[in-house]
Amino acid sequence: MACSFYTSNGKYWIDLRKNDRKKYREEKQKFVDDLIQQLEQKYPGISNDIEMVDFATPASVLRYTNNWQGSAQGWLPGKNVIASSPISFKLPNLKNFYYASHWNRPGGGVPVALNMARDVAKLICKENQVDFKVIKK
Structure with missing residues (x-):
């Protein structure tokens, strides 16, 4: 329990x-x-x-x-808490840097961090005009 x-x-x-x-x-x-x-x-x-x-x-x-x-998870971030990710995946003026953690979205913890990493991977694919694919074995 x-x-x-x-x-x-x-x-x-x-x-x-x-x-x-x-x-x-x-x-x-x-x-x-x-x-x-x-x-x-x-x-x-x-x-x-x-x-x-x-x-x-x-x-x-x-x-x-x-x-x-x-904090065991993330504290409530930012001003726009209803956005899909209230904290940006990027930092201004820092090229090719992406941020994915449990601080990006309310709730936090490992599941949110994993979801954020997937969202960043999708964003990188989109910015590079590459299809995002999930490979299942």
Whole structure:
């Protein structure tokens, strides 16, 4: 089972880990204990089946990936958030450079990064008047 919770206060977790590791670990454990208690109410006996727990905070993400402000995905980008890609694939005045990452589109994560890479490949093909083809084996 995977449970995801979103926080708009990544700074809290990052600062807590930086300034008070003991309290940071205690806060993480309290969160896990509360979650298991709630799951136990909904699914009696589930706590007996839990083999492993991993609780990652924005501080964890920052530590493992150095991702900006500990974001597990991309923060909401740019002004035009309803565009197919609110952040451009290119940088001005930098020839032959294309940017594809989970920061290009809201939602982020690996699936978005892969989709962005595909979109950049299509753009490069279009700019070079080459048909984009998917090769299936």
